[in-house]
Amino acid sequence: MAKWTESKPDPDFSQVLAPDGTVDGDAPVDEETMLRMYETMKVSRRYDEKTLSLQRRGEISILSRSWGEEAIPVGSAAALEEGDWCFPTYRQTPSKLYWGGPLDRSLAGLMGHEPETIEEHLPVPDEEALPVNFSPVYIPLASNVTNAVGSAMADKFEDEDAVTLSYIGDGSSSQGDFYEALNFAGVFDAPAVTICHNNQWAISVPAHRQTAAETFAQKAEAAGIPHERVDGNDVFAVYEATKRAVDRARAGEGPTLLECVTYRVDDHNTADDAGAYRDESQQAFWAERDPVDRLEAYLRSADLIDDAAIEAIEEDADERVEAAVDRAREVPADDPARIFDNHLQSESWNERHQREELRAEQRGENPFTDFTGEGL
Amino acid sequence: MSAEYPDGETSEVNLVTAVRDTLAQELRRDESVRLLGYDMGPIGGVFRATEGLYEEFGENRVIDTPLSENGILGTAAGMAMRGQRVVPEIQFLGFFYPAFGQFMYTVSKMHERTGGGFEMPLTVRVPYGGGIKSSEYHSESTESFFVHTPGVRVVCPSTPAETKGLLAASIRSDDPVMFLEPKAVYRAGTQEVPEDDYTLPLDESRTVREGSDITVLSWGARVRHAEAAADQVDADVEILDLRTLSPLPVEDVLDSVKKTGRCVIFHEARRTLGLGAELSALINEYAIDRLQAPIKRATGYDVHFPSHQTEEAYLPDEQRAADAIEAVMSYEY
Ligand SMILES: Cc1ncc(C[n+]2csc(CCOP(=O)(O)OP(=O)(O)O)c2C)c(N)n1
Numbered sequence: 001m002a003k004w005t006e007s008k009p010d011p012d013f014s015q016v017l018a019p020d021g022t023v024d025g026d027a028p029v030d031e032e033t034m035l036r037m038y039e040t041m042k043v044s045r046r047y048d049e050k051t052l053s054l055q056r057r058g059e060i061s062i063l064s065r066s067w068g069e070e071a072i073p074v075g076s077a078a079a080l081e082e083g084d085w086c087f088p089t090y091r092q093t094p095s096k097l098y099w100g101g102p103l104d105r106s107l108a109g110l111m112g113h114e115p116e117t118i119e120e121h122l123p124v125p126d127e128e129a130l131p132v133n134f135s136p137v138y139i140p141l142a143s144n145v146t147n148a149v150g151s152a153m154a155d156k157f158e159d160e161d162a163v164t165l166s167y168i169g170d171g172s173s174s175q176g177d178f179y180e181a182l183n184f185a186g187v188f189d190a191p192a193v194t195i196c197h198n199n200q201w202a203i204s205v206p207a208h209r210q211t212a213a214e215t216f217a218q219k220a221e222a223a224g225i226p227h228e229r230v231d232g233n234d235v236f237a238v239y240e241a242t243k244r245a246v247d248r249a250r251a252g253e254g255p256t257l258l259e260c261v262t263y264r265v266d267d268h269n270t271a272d273d274a275g276a277y278r279d280e281s282q283q284a285f286w287a288e289r290d291p292v293d294r295l296e297a298y299l300r301s302a303d304l305i306d307d308a309a310i311e312a313i314e315e316d317a318d319e320r321v322e323a324a325v326d327r328a329r330e331v332p333a334d335d336p337a338r339i340f341d342n343h344l345q346s347e348s349w350n351e352r353h354q355r356e357e358l359r360a361e362q363r364g365e366n367p368f369t370d371f372t373g374e375g376l
Numbered sequence: 377m378s379a380e381y382p383d384g385e386t387s388e389v390n391l392v393t394a395v396r397d398t399l400a401q402e403l404r405r406d407e408s409v410r411l412l413g414y415d416m417g418p419i420g421g422v423f424r425a426t427e428g429l430y431e432e433f434g435e436n437r438v439i440d441t442p443l444s445e446n447g448i449l450g451t452a453a454g455m456a457m458r459g460q461r462v463v464p465e466i467q468f469l470g471f472f473y474p475a476f477g478q479f480m481y482t483v484s485k486m487h488e489r490t491g492g493g494f495e496m497p498l499t500v501r502v503p504y505g506g507g508i509k510s511s512e513y514h515s516e517s518t519e520s521f522f523v524h525t526p527g528v529r530v531v532c533p534s535t536p537a538e539t540k541g542l543l544a545a546s547i548r549s550d551d552p553v554m555f556l557e558p559k560a561v562y563r564a565g566t567q568e569v570p571e572d573d574y575t576l577p578l579d580e581s582r583t584v585r586e587g588s589d590i591t592v593l594s595w596g597a598r599v600r601h602a603e604a605a606a607d608q609v610d611a612d613v614e615i616l617d618l619r620t621l622s623p624l625p626v627e628d629v630l631d632s633v634k635k636t637g638r639c640v641i642f643h644e645a646r647r648t649l650g651l652g653a654e655l656s657a658l659i660n661e662y663a664i665d666r667l668q669a670p671i672k673r674a675t676g677y678d679v680h681f682p683s684h685q686t687e688e689a690y691l692p693d694e695q696r697a698a699d700a701i702e703a704v705m706s707y708e709y
Contacts, residue, residue, distance in 0.1 A: 003418050061509045061684050112509065112684035139512040140471060141443065171414075174442035176474060202443050204419040210442045277418035336689030339682040350648060354677045358689060361696065368672045368703030 003279055004206045009198075009261045013229040016236035019289045021297025028240045031304055033078055036098065037235050038299060039313055041070040041292045044094040046317040047103060050325060051110060055270050059329075060110040064090045068233075068265030071291035072197050073167070074098050075238030076258075079246050080165060082131040087148035087166035089138050091197065095167075099132045103324035108331050109137075114338040121331040142168060142175035145194055149181045152192035152255070163249045165193045165242070171202020173219060174210050182223035182257060191249035193242060194257045197232065199264035204277040220257035232260030233291040263289075336362060349373075381537065382572040389569050392562035394536035395425045395501070398543040399463065401573060403433050406461060409547060412439040413448055413465030422467060423503055423562060445475035452498050453482040456552075462498040463547060469504040469556070470513030476521075483552045484527035499546040499553040504532075505597050505644060506691055507560035509684035516681060517596075517645040522554045523622040523654070529578055530622040532556040534599040536567045538619060541576030549578060556621075558597035579620050581628040587614035590638035590701055593629060593655055595619060598692065602642050605697035611705045621651060626658060633659050637668040640700040644691055647675040669707035674700035 017023055027034065048065045055063045066073065069091060077095035080086065088095055093106060108118045135151075138144035148166030155162045168178055173196055185192045196216045200207045213219060220227035228245070230237045238260055245256035263286040267274045274280065299305045305313070340355050356376050357367035370376050389397065402409050411426060417440040420427030430438040441448050445466055452464040466472050472479075486494045506515035522530045529551050533539040539557070546553040584599060589611040594602045595618045606613035614632055618625060633639045639659055641652035652673040659671055674696045682690050 062511055112686075114683045114686055117685075140473070142474075171443035174444040174447065176444065176446050202414065203422065204415045204417060205440055205443065209417075209440055271422070273419075334683070334685045336686050339677065339679045339686050339690055343679055350678055354647070358677065361699070362689075366699045366703055367696075368674070368700045369706075371670060371707060 004204070004209075004277055006200055006206050006278060006282060007208070008282070008285060009200070011231075013231050013259075013261050014237050014241060015231040015234050016240060017234045017294055017298055019294060021294050021301060023236065023298060027298070027302075028236050028243070029078065034295070034299060035304065037074050037078060038292075038295050038305070039317070040074050040094055040098045041235075041295065042313050043097055043103075043317040043320055044070050044074075045292065046314075046321045047093065047097075050321050051107070052270070054110075054325070061112060062270055063110065064269040065266050066091050066094055068286065068290065069197060069199055069262050070094045071235035071238050071295075072195065072232050072260045072262060075235040076165060076193075076195055076242040077132070078239050079242035080132050080163065081246075083133070083160075083162045084246075085133045085135070085148070085151050085162060085164040087135045087138065087144040087151070087164065089141070089144060089167055089169070089172075091169070092167050096130070096134050099130045099134075101130060101134065103321060104327040107324055107328035111328060111331075113331055114334045114341070116338050116341045117331060117334045122327060141172035142177035142181070144168075145181035146177045146184070148194070149185045149190050149192045149255070152185065152190035152249070153188050156188065156190055161250050163191045163193060163246045165195065165246070167195050167197060169202060170196060170198040170200065170207045170216055171205060171210055173216055179219070179223070182220055182225060182255070185255035186223040186225045189252070189254040191252075192255040193245040193249055194255070195242070196257065196259045197262060198259050199232075199262045201264045201268065201274070201278065203268040203272060206278070215259055217257060217259035225255045225257060227257040227259070229259045229261065232262030233289045233294065235291055235295055380574060380576070381541070382570045382574050385571045386568040387571055388566045389536050390563050390566045391533070391536045391539050391557070392423055392425050394539040394569055395543060395557060396427055396429070397569075398540045399426060400429060400432065402463075402544060402547045403429065403437055405573070408459060409461045409463065410437050410439060410455065411463045411465065412441050412452060413467070414441050414443050415467065416440050416465065421465065423559065425501070425557070426465070445471055445473075446478050449475040449483060449500070450478040452500075453478060453486065453496065456496050456498045457486065457494050461547060464498060464500050466500060466502045468514050468516070469502045469518060470516040472502060480525065484525045487551075488527055495550045496552045497550045499543070499549075499555050501555045501557060503559035503562070504556040505558050505560055506681060506687055507597060509687065512681075515687065517643075517676070519556060519621055519645060520650055523651055527552070528622065529553040529620070530556065531578060531620050532558065532596045533619055534558060534561065534596055534617050537569045538576060538582065538617075540569055541574050542578070542619065544573060545575035545578050548575060553578070556596065560597040561600065564600070579623055579625055581625040582617040582619055583632075584615035584617050585613065587612040587636065589613065589636055590640060590704060591616060591629075591632040591636045592640045592642055592697065592701065593618060594642040595621060596644070598642055598644055601692070601694040602697050604694035605701060608694065608698050609701045609705070611701060613701060624654070624658070629655060629658065630663050633663050634666045637666055638704050639667075639671045640674055640697065640704055641671065642674045642692060642697045642700070644676050646678045647673055648678045650675055668709075669704045672700045672704050
């Protein structure tokens, strides 16, 4: 069977942390931030491992993971500040983890619970609200980017100094919504930073089938907005570039598109089999550029961690994930009538009636016996 | 109805294989047939409905595109205007929405607005419907949007043999066709399907079983639940698989309801302005004096398709169909 070929990306992107974990000069973040970046990536890995095993056991239906791409969500999220906004897709769980996002709620979502059930059984008290605001994860590709630009426009019109960050995949940058979003961002000088994960694959379709442009960053040219290309496996480079873009946006200087060059190490999702369409010999090349190993090497050489510290961080990650799984598992089965919740603010005949029908069905009664419209 | 199945060799295939085999047959038969969509290359689509076709027919006949539904539909329309017979694939019905612009502006209207000057021979293949416990937007059954649009056919098979005849007819038709593939039954069972070419009419229903007490109108993945319900109730049930949702096989529907005097419409889409609403209105307009009971609609509810823990409560199953049949049977004026 013909397999798509892929090319190693041109290393014409900015890099701070070399693949061997060395940094030329100073690291761009303080020690506390570095450790938080590292811990977040470790928790994310553990979460990815655990969710995969839950998927295999049938507790979760379908799953797309962040493995190998963690530097992008973590490095970029670290450049945000309190009050900023973030519009993620399914591959940026680590952004939210970085800001303290609760794992149990994400797990309960993967387990197929209704959002109302999750809210009821795993509530987040006001005092634990995250400093950075997160939209729900988007499934329809690229629709988050237009919303994010709208969010940024709202801040601009209201004279707020918040910045909105959103993410898109290389494949999703082919969607009309993406171009439309960039165009609006440019016209309205919106404080919007858009990050393209160029992980080189959109399910089975390679990046060179998405665009004939040399880079994804270039797509910003037509919208008249600045763009940069960075090493997406280098958490410091992602941080630095995002920070520049965020600072510019906050200073009223408008939007930026960043392309972060990385590789989707894993299958697209648990229903996919990447070996069927791509040449997996690239894996070794990318394993040497693993974002977690890279940061770990740096932290070791800077004497910020040692074997014992790493072990402690891993144990802690493990405990956090296990505890979250336990809490998510305790969420009781959804009341089926939940499906009617939160559609409209007021009641309607149809809604009342259909709720009644469902209740009757659940009690084993016949829901079709109303022949007058007056109820069962 | 006239199911014209050819004699000769048959092979036992499931619905998704019937799709694949028919696409291969049509690609071989007519040089102008082209498939386009993303993930059609080496993996042959996320449901493997185009498996092997890229290898057999090459990248200019089985075209892997950028990830853009509106781009796919718009370029398909342009190709169709230039004499190609195009079969775009949209990965899930819930991701058709970005393509609505091209669907409304060109696909459904170009033929009419040019006084018949431009043909639009394209068949949009879309896996549709729930029951696979997937994530958001992977379970839509919004066929009403398409049925509500003039200038397009909407076709929905429920068996492998129908799939072959209806898909071939759709591809050969000069009209744009929305071909809705009930993915819950892609691999749910097999059937002997003739190996030779055949087409089935694009405006007739299939009588799944004849009966004298009540008509059940259904389509897609729900047909098998209608059959199970018919086995369970104390009534002689006639089941029509509409299979062509637009234009509707009105005569088939009216003939059946006039014969039985009762009707249940059974679909998984939301109820309000779901296709059941139209069917019920038609029967009221043209057969009210033959009705012995009100028509009931056993459907999904007027909600967004729920999370996978609750989707079973949403989806109408054989029990819901049986309840509706029994309620209608028990009604007396
Ligand atoms: C509008 C829309 N079309 C199709 C899909 C189905 N789908 C989900 S992920 C995906 C591939 C996305 O690739 P890319 O944008 O490169 O992101 P990656 O998964 O590689 O991070 C597709 C086609 C979808 N979710 N939304």
